[in-house]
Amino acid sequence: MTPVPAPFAESADSRSWPESRPGAWHALASLEQRTRFASLFGNRRDAVLLYHSVGGVPGIDYRWDVPVHVFRDQIRRIAARYELVDLETLATTETSTKRVAITFDDGFRNVYEHALPVLSEFDAPATLFVNSAFVDDENLDRLRERHDLGAAAHDVSLTTDQLQEIAAQDRYTIGNHTFSHANLAELPDRGAVAAEILDAKEWLEDRLDVAVDCFSYPYGGFDERAAEVVAETHEIAVTSEPSLVGPSPNPLAIPRLDACLPASTVAFEVTDVAARLRSLVRRVG
Structure with missing residues (x-):
């Protein structure tokens, strides 16, 4: 990662992040947090944030993990400027106020242990997308392989008791992330695709006594069969397309921004200005 100029350096955390950004991008992020210049150019498009792990996976150094202090700083910055809403509200209603929804993929146990207490501090809702095959650390070898975890990883997935506790709270929504985190676009036929999707939905609904109407595509991969x-x-589906949510969005193809980044960078990337800059870079690149 290119070093950030000292006046704009991210002070909260100096780790290397899995998807690096140029130093100039981090500098813009820090400048925006100090001056709020994004508000001068319009800042109304909604955003959905994508998280995986918060606070570490026992036994390994997981690259897609967000430290707890960084996660808290991210939520603090975003809550100070925007309305935090649940995914369903954001996907199915419109308003003139910019909103942000928080989502977690994969059902990591540390989300229960570390992320939800932080969200409680800010009265923030969230949606947790779960792979039913891995609850209670079942099928642990396959779990490690699908999430690119080391052989020493343990206490990885949410337990049934934790899921039931989460599902009983109005602030949180349990969503479907397929049975075993398969890449749906690579499965051999529609029957295999349907089994991954429907077996997980049935498992979650039966054990948690909730309707599971939200879906997240593993790896962001899907084709016409999966769609x-x-x-x-399902009523709502999220992708891994790194974009803000446009007006009158398709509720079955909601884009999300990966939040495994420094706090000021995440807070910048949810702005409309950052979205325009990303679009410009893609066009000229």
């Missing part, structure tokens, strides 16, 4: 099954069985 059809999801549309037939």
